[in-house]
Amino acid sequence: MNLSDKIKKQVELASGESILSAHPVGGGCISEAFTVNTKSGRSLLLKTNSSVPPDMFVKEANGLNELQKAGAIKIPEVIAVDSSFILIEFISPSSKSKHFFEDFGRKFALLHRYSRESFGFYENNYIGSTPQINAANIEEESDWIKFYFNKRILYQYKLVEKNDFATPELTSGISKIENKIGQILSGLNENPSLLHGDLWSGNFIVDETGNACLIDPAVYYGNREADLAMTKLFGGFAPEFYASYNEYFPLEEGYEYRENIYKLYHVMNHLNLFGRAYYPQTLALINYYLR
Numbered sequence: 001m002n003l004s005d006k007i008k009k010q011v012e013l014a015s016g017e018s019i020l021s022a023h024p025v026g027g028g029c030i031s032e033a034f035t036v037n038t039k040s041g042r043s044l045l046l047k048t049n050s051s052v053p054p055d056m057f058v059k060e061a062n063g064l065n066e067l068q069k070a071g072a073i074k075i076p077e078v079i080a081v082d083s084s085f086i087l088i089e090f091i092s093p094s095s096k097s098k099h100f101f102e103d104f105g106r107k108f109a110l111l112h113r114y115s116r117e118s119f120g121f122y123e124n125n126y127i128g129s130t131p132q133i134n135a136a137n138i139e140e141e142s143d144w145i146k147f148y149f150n151k152r153i154l155y156q157y158k159l160v161e162k163n164d165f166a167t168p169e170l171t172s173g174i175s176k177i178e179n180k181i182g183q184i185l186s187g188l189n190e191n192p193s194l195l196h197g198d199l200w201s202g203n204f205i206v207d208e209t210g211n212a213c214l215i216d217p218a219v220y221y222g223n224r225e226a227d228l229a230m231t232k233l234f235g236g237f238a239p240e241f242y243a244s245y246n247e248y249f250p251l252e253e254g255y256e257y258r259e260n261i262y263k264l265y266h267v268m269n270h271l272n273l274f275g276r277a278y279y280p281q282t283l284a285l286i287n288y289y290l291r
Helices: 005-015 056-069 100-112 138-142 144-162 168-184 225-231 239-248 255-274 276-288
Strands: 019-025 032-038 043-048 078-082 085-089 125-127 130-132 193-195 204-206 212-214 220-222
Touching: 005 019, 005 043, 005 078, 005 085, 056 078, 056 085, 056 125, 056 193, 100 193, 100 212, 100 239, 130 255, 138 144, 144 168, 144 220, 144 255, 168 255, 168 276, 193 225, 225 239, 225 255, 255 276
Parallel strands: none
Antiparallel strands: 019 032, 032 043, 043 085, 078 085, 125 130, 193 220, 204 212
């Protein structure tokens, strides 16, 4: 077992489970991951990292618990969480069902039908390892355009400046986007939807029934088009996913035009996390609206 005795004891104390064995599995680029078998006969997934911010796993757990409230799609149950680990239900990977993406699209639409009156979330969390600011003032809570620009685009731009990736062209582009954001996102009149926040092909798995299970969220309440735009950034979602989604919860006119403004948040985050290779794509997404 490659699990340290210290973590083993912490997990057992927090979960009330006795760990019999632990086996490393792929856990992404941030944390180590293990499947653990317990004395009670359960198989669980443990992610651990002593170097992450002390609230990162707690925020992940809160996001998973929020997604479960919608009752729309499979979400792993949180068993225990601490500053250096999260222990969740183990989802045994399987093959996609015959109508996987059709069912996935319908269930994702159902998730987005779960809503509340204000934008944001009761706490800040993380998008990857970057802080994601969800706390909003009264005006932002009721105005998607202000919330999205201030808490997503502007926040990432300030990190770009801090990381010395800003150029005069990029700075000028962000300023022009600020002046045009009201026009870009005009006409949206929907209630804030519960969003996964970081849905790409690496953040869903296929469970033992052949259906989708969502993991690694960056939860907040916002316009649902932001979630869908992220699914298109790196691919991996079949056309049936979008057709089924739109049949069950039709998108507002002009959503294709708005996709790039939502992609911009994630590409700027990749610029801040992984460096200048994402600068050309960042600039291209900005210039899409300035032509």
